[in-house]
Amino acid sequence: MSARPPVPLAQLAPGAQAIVREIRGGADFSGRLAGMGLTKGARIEMLQNVGRGPVLVRAHETRIALGRGEALKILVEETSHEPYA
16 A cells, blocks of 8 residues: 655645645744644644635644745645544
């Protein structure tokens, strides 16, 4: 069984769940995300992604708004479209 290839967080549809596989950015960017709970291996759910402007995700029961450019630097592996558990 092969794993799905990682895609930018900005490409997930609302309701999709994923696991963070890679963060492409400098130490400041990665550190800021870590402070919000977005680290490699974190399970997230896409709450809002309308194609423009920020995206809204949930990680560790925290809602996080990210700019579209930031969401493009976070690579995730989609796991399902089921409600967040």
